[in-house]
Amino acid sequence: MLQITPLPAFNDNYIWVFQSQQSSGVYVVDPGDGQVVTDYLTQTNLPLLGILITHHHHDHTGGIEQLLKLFGEDTPVYGPQVENIAGVNRPISTNGNITLENIGLNTTVIQVPGHTSGHICYLIEDALFCGDTLFSGGCGRLFEGTAEQMYQSLTQLSLLPDNTRVFCAHEYTLANLHFAKAVEANNPALIEYTVKAHALRAENKPTLPSSIALEKAINPFLRLDSLEIQKSLAVQFQQPIADPVQSFALLRQWKDNF
Numbered sequence: 001m002l003q004i005t006p007l008p009a010f011n012d013n014y015i016w017v018f019q020s021q022q023s024s025g026v027y028v029v030d031p032g033d034g035q036v037v038t039d040y041l042t043q044t045n046l047p048l049l050g051i052l053i054t055h056h057h058h059d060h061t062g063g064i065e066q067l068l069k070l071f072g073e074d075t076p077v078y079g080p081q082v083e084n085i086a087g088v089n090r091p092i093s094t095n096g097n098i099t100l101e102n103i104g105l106n107t108t109v110i111q112v113p114g115h116t117s118g119h120i121c122y123l124i125e126d127a128l129f130c131g132d133t134l135f136s137g138g139c140g141r142l143f144e145g146t147a148e149q150m151y152q153s154l155t156q157l158s159l160l161p162d163n164t165r166v167f168c169a170h171e172y173t174l175a176n177l178h179f180a181k182a183v184e185a186n187n188p189a190l191i192e193y194t195v196k197a198h199a200l201r202a203e204n205k206p207t208l209p210s211s212i213a214l215e216k217a218i219n220p221f222l223r224l225d226s227l228e229i230q231k232s233l234a235v236q237f238q239q240p241i242a243d244p245v246q247s248f249a250l251l252r253q254w255k256d257n258f
Contacts, residue, residue, distance in 0.1 A: 034063025054131025114150025
């Protein structure tokens with residue numbers, strides 16, 4: 001199993017660091033702040049073996065240049081080809097399996113447009129690094145993609161095994177759960193998890209990783225077939241709900257203005 005460590009950055013980002021039992025160094029996911037990563041690697045005396053990028057936003061890519069200068073321009077940096085991200089030297093253009101250089105881990109790349117046009121996720125063993133597509137209790141805003149694209153992307157992720165661990169890039173859980181309770185107030189799993197999440201944050205502990213099973217139980221964006229959610233949407237927007245894509249679009253609109 002991978003050893004995975006969160007490095008808090010900025011106000012609410014997590015830069016995920018992982019290594020295998022066989023590796024002598026680490027990969028980092030979405031290093032928005034290069035100094036945070038450098039400090040960790042110095043403290044642990046671990047070499048940087050590579051970088052994974054999910055999308056082009058600066059809070060996910062801002063540290064690439066510094067890390068390449070420190071650890072070598074030939075350090076593998078994987079990322080979505082379509083987004084033309086500076087420093088990405090292993091561009092990825094399709095779904096499928098790749099083997100991460102220097103660490104030998106088989107990785108499944110999943111195209112998930114919506115938050116951005118070229119956003120990708122990485123599935124390594126049972127760990128999903130999903131950037132800003134799926135959050136615990138929520139999902140990313142639609143900056144470049146359409147509601148239909150994001151709905152399809154989230155549906156794709158929801159079909160992963162229930163025990164898949166979900167490593168999101170932001171600690172948005174409490175705010176997301178607050179919205180989820182407004183949408184589906186009578187969901188017992190949501191009520192129970194909200195108590196747990198508040199307890200974790202009170203101790204300054206991450207609410208992550210989540211799991212696909214948990215998200216299907218508490219995340220309104222993965223629960224569009226819930227009659228309570230459909231009723232809430234119909235009341236909020238004073239219109240009948242016709243299909244899941246419409247439900248998603250309205251739910252996202254509601255969350256954007258919540």
